[in-house]
Amino acid sequence: MDEPSTSNSTLLRHLTPEQQSAVVHIDGPMLTLAGPGSGKTRVVTHRIAHLLEHGIPEWQIAALTFTNKAADEMRARVDALVPGKQVWMGTFHRFCAQLLRRYASMVGLQENYSIYDTSDSKQAMKRAIAATGVSTSHASPDMIANLISKAKNKLITPDVWQAQMLSPQEKVASQVYPIYQQQLLTANAVDFDDLLLHVANLLRQNPELRSDLDAHFRYIMVDEYQDTNLAQYAIVRGLSVDYPNLAVTGDPDQSIYGWRGADLNNILDFEKDYPDVKTVRLEQNYRSTPNILRAADQLIRHNRRRKQKDLFTDNDEGAPVTLRICSDGFDEADSIADEIVNLIACETARPSDFAIFCRMNSLTRSVEHALRGRGVPYQIVNGVEFYQRKEVKDVLSYLHLVNNPGHDVALTRVINTPTRGIGAKTIERLQGFADRNAIPMLEAARRVDEIDALAKRSRTMVSKFVDLYDKIATKATASLEDLMRYLVQETKYDQYLEKTASDSDDSSPTANIDELITAGADFDRRHPEDGSLDTFLEQVALVSDTDAFDDSDERVTLMTLHASKGLEFPRVYIIGVEDDLLPHKRSKDDDSQFEEERRLFFVGITRAEQTLQISCCKRRMIRGERRPVIPSPFLNELPLDEIKRVDTSVNRGPWFDSVDQSTPSDWDMPEIQVNANEDTSFDFGANTNQTNEAVAVFDGPDDSDITMTPDEPPTEPSSTAAIPEIGALKTAADLMTVNRPPITAFQEGTQVRHMDYGVGTIIAVSGRGPKRMARVRFGEEEHSFRLAFAPLQIED
């Protein structure tokens, strides 16, 4: 879309007058209010290109985003316009992490400080709570962590906080806060909030540094400004005093991170903060059909606290929005999966056209199951995160400890993993000694002889661990790959895994370790010069699985509504649009939270380019219990008279008859057959053209040609039946995996070809189904692959 250009005229050619006026703006503050699909990224990237062409040095520009994904895309598009320029683009957190590396000593850290992820900081929080000695009967660790996080995002210090009127929970949290903070400093560590907090403080407390940085980053751009919290606001503000060339883009209607401290006032009051601001409104939508846009518009009009804007588009009318009503989550997943298979089979769509959004991660499970059963390739953004797996965290913890001996959370994790006779009591005593002396636990372990409470045996064990650590630490400067292989070997972690892993199913810890080592080797290769351990660990800490999302892959995408922001797909499904779920249960006591839920739905709707399907169920499994469901109140706010209704809940139509008969009561829930018709909670006004024929949803009569024979039901059989392997299924799904050999073709000894690594031999296979892994030797190197997705060809 954006062809390279070298002159202004080419740069501006395909832009509307509004877009142009934003692109050519150079000095002074600017606010771009950009509705969904209005070409915002286009404007931002073109503006960067324009600044560069105007002679602004690349190092004076910084573009801040909320996800790495957004930054990567921006970088790619700027590079297409103006190749080879090194403009700083990245997330707020990464920006701060890098500044903090440099000025660590000014906030009491060392430059090799660690970044605690959420689970690390939860561990640290528990310890801080214990050290504070407060009662947790009225405030759970989670709640305390939450309150402290909010306080940090608002730049509230412990003493200011304690001086305020506080609820009992806040009181507890405010007491834990300084202790927690002190322990973080002792550990030479920060949590996610600290990255912002420390930098904000740095700028506030060091006028000289502030003005230096202000002068350095003269042109600052912030994407998704509606999602900034006070800390981020302070940072941006601090960098735009002498050079107020601050350009922010955002859309108040897409603010969905209030729970994380985002303050809508930042964008609503921008014009007050910067009186001379230039404001540009982008309201024309280039993404969606009018049908989709009307649904979005009618919905969002119900929010009271917003700036009215008029969304319009020149696109073709397109298909009506569909509302699908299902018996339960399984029915919902099956009928959507069937439809996807169908559309792909008649070649009207490709897997990557589809996205399925939901409010909670757990809802993806049923859909995942349905897609897997049909052999449809899919990816889950933010499923079980790779870096959260036990074995991966274990190995990473060793790395963390090598990099930063103060990383107490890592030490606590690995000191007895693999088990080496150091029990909970011993760890507790080490912690106590460390706390009393304000030293890291590893230091306490070195001084184990001073801890009287410890038994002789325990002391020996601890000392042996310290020796082991010192041995591993000698390799700190080796390549990541060598370091990881060495430590896995020295700690006998590989043996431990083999012993522990009962290997009951397809999750293969060993393969995950291999994958981690491959990632390390990859990092070594990409950073031959600057590839230090702390950069690697920083990278790992600041990537989310949202960033792993790959739109070039031919796969259906499953993700939460939150993760969908900033993306677009031809065909979108939003599932579970139900009361207590889409306005989430815990958001209903508060008006502003309720409106945020509505915006969340709005964001989901406006991701759709061509078709949009919304679904809700009559019943749903919640925490292992089947419960009746009330449809979302938001459904009544849509233009119901122009929405097509499909009911798959009673009888799924002639096309599915064979399935229903071949799998009678596989789910063991006859009550649905009995009660479904009497369910009166689904009354959305006048439209009564409900149909029991799912066929109505599909695009044409060709659909009946699908090669779904009765002996291969598209519905996954009961749990006792084996899951068919991908590739073995004779379904429409085969059509799209045709260029990939069936998974069963890869065996030990098979010769394969990889694009980058060349020809290799499979030396081991493990796991089943989509998780099946193969370890391949390419000459000197070895790599692990997920067979279902790896770009491997059979070499003959």
Add this chain to the structure above:
DNA sequence: CAGGTAACCTTTTTT
């Protein structure tokens, strides 16, 4: 101290 089983409690969204 380690490993197993039973109770239990949890669930929103993410850098």
Add this chain to the structure above:
DNA sequence: AGGTTACCTG
């Protein structure tokens, strides 16, 4: 349903 913790036994 699934994961975590608490308690019990070897």
